[in-house]
Amino acid sequence: MSRTDGSALTRPEDWRPACTAAENWGTGSPILFFFSYFETVRVGDGKAHATGYYEPEIAGVRTRQPGFDVPVYGLPPDLVRAKTGDAKPLADGRMPRGRYDADGRFTAYWDRAAIEQGALMGRGHEIAWAQDPVEVFFLQVQGSGRLKAPDGAVMRIGYAGQNGLPYTSIGKVMRDRGLIGDGPGQYPASMQGIMQYIREHPAEGKALMDENKSYVFFRELTGDGPLGALSVPVRPHASVAADPRFVPLGAPVWLDLDRREADGLWVAQDTGGAIKGANRFDTFWGAGEQAREIAGDMSAPGKALVLVPKGTLARLGVR
Numbered sequence: 001m002s003r004t005d006g007s008a009l010t011r012p013e014d015w016r017p018a019c020t021a022a023e024n025w026g027t028g029s030p031i032l033f034f035f036s037y038f039e040t041v042r043v044g045d046g047k048a049h050a051t052g053y054y055e056p057e058i059a060g061v062r063t064r065q066p067g068f069d070v071p072v073y074g075l076p077p078d079l080v081r082a083k084t085g086d087a088k089p090l091a092d093g094r095m096p097r098g099r100y101d102a103d104g105r106f107t108a109y110w111d112r113a114a115i116e117q118g119a120l121m122g123r124g125h126e127i128a129w130a131q132d133p134v135e136v137f138f139l140q141v142q143g144s145g146r147l148k149a150p151d152g153a154v155m156r157i158g159y160a161g162q163n164g165l166p167y168t169s170i171g172k173v174m175r176d177r178g179l180i181g182d183g184p185g186q187y188p189a190s191m192q193g194i195m196q197y198i199r200e201h202p203a204e205g206k207a208l209m210d211e212n213k214s215y216v217f218f219r220e221l222t223g224d225g226p227l228g229a230l231s232v233p234v235r236p237h238a239s240v241a242a243d244p245r246f247v248p249l250g251a252p253v254w255l256d257l258d259r260r261e262a263d264g265l266w267v268a269q270d271t272g273g274a275i276k277g278a279n280r281f282d283t284f285w286g287a288g289e290q291a292r293e294i295a296g297d298m299s300a301p302g303k304a305l306v307l308v309p310k311g312t313l314a315r316l317g318v319r
Contacts, residue, residue, distance in 0.1 A: 001013070001015050001016060001019055003248075003249060003250065005244075005248040005249075006244040006245055006248075006249075007244060007245055007246050007247055007248050009041065009248055009306070009308055009312060009316070010248050010251075010308055010309060010312055014308070014309040014311065014312055014315075015250075015309055017037055017309065017310075018037035018038065018309055021033065021036070021037055034252065034265075034307065036310075037309060037310060038252065038307040038308065038309060038310060039307070039308060039309075039310050039311075039312065039313055040254065040305040040306065040307055040308075041305065041306050041308055041312070041313060041318065042304075042305055042306075043246050043247070043278045043279055043304070043306055044246075044278040044279060045279075046279060046303050046304055046305065047279060047301070047302075047303065048255060048257065048279040048280070048281060048301065048302045048303055048304035049279065049280055049281070049299075049300070049301055049302075050240075050255060050257055050259075050262055050280075050281040050282065050283055050298065050299075050300050050302065051274075051281075051282050051283070051295075051298050051299055051300075052262070052282065052283045052284075052285055052294055052295030052296070052297075052298030053141075053142050053143070053241070053272070053282050053283070053284055053285070053295050054142060054284070054285045054286060054287060054291040054292055054294075054295040054296075055142065055144055055145055055146060055225075055226050055286060055287040055291070056135070056138065056139050056142055056145040056146070056287075056292065057145060057146040057147075057148055057154075057287060057288075058130055058131070058132060058135040058136070058139060058145060058146075058147060058148070059130065059131035059132065059135075059147070059148060059149075059150075060072065060128050060129060060130040060131065060147025060148065060149065060155065061128065061129055061147070061149045061150075062127075062128050062129075062149075062155060063129070064126070064129045065129070067131055068129040068130060068131050069129065069131075070129060070130040070131065070132065070133045070136050071120075071121065071125075071126045071128075071129060071130075072126065072127055072128040072129065072130055072136065072147070072157065072218055073115070073120055073125045073126060073127065073217050073218070074125050074126070074127040074160060074217055074218060074219060075125075075160040075161040075217040075219065076120060076123070076125050076217065078099045078100070079097060079098075079099060079109055079161060079163060079164070079217075080097070080098070080099065080100070081094065081095040081096065081097055081098075082095040082096055082097075082098060082106045083095070083106070086105075086106040087106050096164055097109060097161075097162070097163065097164030098164055108164065108165065109163040109164050109165065110163065110215075111163070111165055111210075111213035111215065112163075112165075112209065112210055112212060112213050112214065112215045113210040113213075115163075115215050116133070116210070125217075127157070127218060127219070127220060128147050128155060128157065128218075130147065134195060134198055134199065134205070134209075137209050138191065138195065140214075140215070140216035141274075143158070143159045143216065143226070143272065144156075144157060144158040144159060144218075144221070144226035144227070145157060145226075146287065155220060156220065156221040156222075156223075156226070157218040157219065157220055157221060158218060158219060158221040158226050158227050159216060159217075159218065159219075159227075160217045160218050160219035161216075161217045162214055162215065162216050162217070162273065163213075163214065163215040163216075163217075165213040165214050165215070166213065166214060167212060167214040167273035167274055168211050168212040168213065168214070169212075169274055170194065170208045170209060170211060170212055171189070171191075171194055173208065173211060174187075174194060174197065174208065175189060179197060180193050180194065180197070189299070190296050190297045190299075191292075191295070191296030191297070192293075192296050192297070214273060228241070228269040228270035228271075229241075229244070229249060229269065229270045229271040230249055230250060230269050230270075232269065234269050234270055234284045235284070235286075236284055236285050236286030236287075236291065237284075237285070237286070238266060238267060238284070239266065239267055239269040239270060239284040240253055240255075240266035240267065240268055240269070240270070240281050240282060240283050240284065241268075241269075241270035241271055241272040241275045241281065241282035241284070242268040242270075242271065242275060242280070242281055242282075243271070243275055243276050243277055243278070243280055244268075244271060246277070246278040246279070247268045247306055248268065248306070248308070249268050249269065249271075250267065250268065250269070251267070251268050251306055251307060251308060252265055252266070252267055252268075252306075252307040253265070253266045253267070253268055253281065253304060253305070253306055253307065254266075254304065254305040254306075254307065255281065255283075255302060255303075255304055256302050256303045256304075257300040257301070257302030257303075258300045258301055258302055259298060259300040259302075261294065262283050262298065262300060263302075266281070266283065268306075270282070270284070279304045281304065283295075283298060285298075
């Protein structure tokens with residue numbers, strides 16, 4: 001109720017009856033709750049595509065030490081939005097993110113290749129150090145994770161910001177180039193297959209990762225789970241990332257997919273750089289090896305319905 005719905009499907013006051021009922025529902029039937037306060041809408045043709053994400057755990061420490069030489073950066077203070085008139089606004093009306101150079105001119109921020117070549121090194125922006133650059137790359141794709149030190153200490157980190165440059169899916173790039181797929185000599189079309197290729201072809205793999213100019217910065221989290229776009233912890237088997245231009249954040253979403261483990265009711269609590277378009281979803285699976293396996297292999301077509309407060313369709317003139 002405190003948010004403006006970017007999809008324009010709902011208004012804050014539309015949610016009041018369901019929110020009020022939820023506070024006092026107690027042990028009542030969940031099915032009856034949703035039946036009583038919601039109706040379904042199919043966005044576009046309703047043909048959905050869902051992937052998966054998880055909270056990775058990789059080797060990392062707070063203070064640099066031998067074997068831990070890959071920086072994990074916090075949000076740099078010189079990463080800012082352009083002042084009005086210094087750059088062309090984005091499609092949503094906001095000013096783009098970038099930096100001001102020594103002459104006071106606004107320019108794009110450092111891309112992945114420049115940052116990994118040391119553009120930010122030595123400025124004190126490091127919040128931790130990791131062991132494996134490939135794992136750090138995929139931690140950025142996931143948007144949050146855990147760093148586990150040799151002594152067992154765990155540091156949970158989450159998304160703090162991004163350098164303002166477009167996200168490129170290296171999985172799509174590899175598929176377009178015939179590197180992954182079901183054919184002879186191809187690597188599996190999954191996160192595991194992509195990582196295998198990168199490790200077995202380090203030079204080509206590094207070049208592939210650099211094609212994704214987007215770079216994610218982190219902050220330490222102290223709560224009980226990674227935070228989604230609503231600034232509340234996302235939950236396995238329940239939270240899904242969606243494009244807020246088409247799905248109201250906080251809305252329940254019903255998915256009927258080719259992967260049965262992802263069927264059912266989810267809640268749109270997150271967003272993602274690769275999650276763009278109507279009926280594009282990213283299901284959250286938690287932490288651990290099982291979550292990694294499911295999320296890394298999740299790519300399922302199907303159908304989607306968005307649950308909106310009763311009365312929404314009549315107000316919009318939709319039958």
